[in-house]
Amino acid sequence: xxVDRKEAGALLNDIAGIETRVRELLIYAxxxxxLFIWGVIWIVGSVASQFLGxxxxxxxxxxxxxxxxxxxxxxxxxxxxxRGGTGxxxxxxxxxxxxxxxxxxxxxxxxxxxxxxxxxxxTFWPSFIGFALFAIGLWAGxxxxxxxxxxxxxxxxxxxxxxxxxxxWMAAAGGGGMIAIGAWLRR
Amino acid sequence: MPDExxxxxxxxxxxxxxxxxxxxxxxxxxxxxxxxxxxxxxxxAHLETLARAGYIGLEKRxxxxxxxxxxxxxxxxxxxxxxxxxFLRNILDSSTx
Numbered sequence: 534x535x536v537d538r539k540e541a542g543a544l545l546n547d548i549a550g551i552e553t554r555v556r557e558l559l560i561y562a563x564x565x566x567x568l569f570i571w572g573v574i575w576i577v578g579s580v581a582s583q584f585l586g587x588x589x590x591x592x593x594x595x596x597x598x599x600x601x602x603x604x605x606x607x608x609x610x611x612x613x614x615x616r617g618g619t620g621x622x623x624x625x626x627x628x629x630x631x632x633x634x635x636x637x638x639x640x641x642x643x644x645x646x647x648x649x650x651x652x653x654x655x656t657f658w659p660s661f662i663g664f665a666l667f668a669i670g671l672w673a674g675x676x677x678x679x680x681x682x683x684x685x686x687x688x689x690x691x692x693x694x695x696x697x698x699x700x701x702w703m704a705a706a707g708g709g710g711m712i713a714i715g716a717w718l719r720r
Numbered sequence: 721m722p723d724e725x726x727x728x729x730x731x732x733x734x735x736x737x738x739x740x741x742x743x744x745x746x747x748x749x750x751x752x753x754x755x756x757x758x759x760x761x762x763x764x765a766h767l768e769t770l771a772r773a774g775y776i777g778l779e780k781r782x783x784x785x786x787x788x789x790x791x792x793x794x795x796x797x798x799x800x801x802x803x804x805x806x807f808l809r810n811i812l813d814s815s816t817x
Contacts, residue, residue, distance in 0.1 A: 536727075547733060548733075551756070552737075555737050
């Protein structure tokens with residue numbers, strides 16, 4: 534069997550194309566895990582916020598965010614152990630937990646410093662997450678960028694038009710949207 | 721020398737896809753079919769060839785009530801693929817010198 538330079542180049546190009554596509558799919562599968570987790574938390578929190586008194590909302594979100602943080606860290610650790618990675622799983626768990634904590638702390642800091650009203654607070658998180666996903670998607674894969682842009686746009690639409698039902702809008706559009714996008718990424 | 725089992729175009733794509741995954745990651749038959757752009761029968765035959773050579777492992781299971789076949793690369797497959805890629809790179813490098 535002889536292989537000339539042209540054929541070798543074409544085959545190496547095929548290999549590079551397939552590798553890029555598979556890496557994208559693996560990233561999509563991993564991102565979708567976290568979209569499912571936070572989508573459910575978002576729905577529960579937003580629906581409860583619509584009906585709970587103001588005094589209970591902060592504690593409820595604190596509890597839900599803690600559950601989300603633990604679920605994120607646990608999922609990251611489980612995925613690493615499933616992949617048969619060589620690095621210590623505990624570092625991955627710590628890194629995932631720190632990422633969620635830093636993300637939440639950054640948002641909470643600016644909500645507190647700027648004394649946001651409830652509508653702005655409710656809109657801030659999905660728009661923040663949507664924007665972050667968009668930026669990550671520019672590097673990690675086009676579908677994630679599209680998902681981020683959709684979440685961002687839905688958050689702003691809710692802010693403009695959902696009126697007193699903003700929490701319910703965010704439950705459906707934000708939480709439901711994250712779950713739908715997670716399923717779309719796995720298609 | 722090229723690895724004649726891996727060198728075939730569809731089998732090379734299958735190996736490239738599986739090689740890009742982690743040691744314990746599987747790729748399902750339907751996803752693999754879309755990745756390498758093959759028909760059911762064609763992909764099935766190539767997977768069997770690679771499995772007989774010990775380059776991949778095949779697992780048949782049920783996802784709910786639907787039968788599902790999935791594949792993952794073996795250590796021998798990863799080594800053979802790396803050697804074949806090195807062979808192809810060598811052709812490019814030697815002909816540009």
